[in-house]
Amino acid sequence: MDVLTVDTDECDSCPAQAHVQAYVFAEMPSGRTVSYCAHHGTAYLAELTKQATVLIDLRHTLHS
Secondary structure: OOOOOOOOOOOOOOOOOOOOOOOOOOOOOOOOOEEEEEHHHHHHHHHHHHHHHEEEEOOHHHHH
């Protein structure tokens, strides 16, 4: 099981005041982690899949 330590579970791309829940988490080769809401995670997923060393996609939990 992959584990990431992130600073926050809010989307890194949504406006700062929005506080939107993140569902896609990735660790980049630099060691930096990014977190995205379902919308931005979907938009960036293809590139994240190519670049991320660890990718955790929890978008499926939105429909539970």
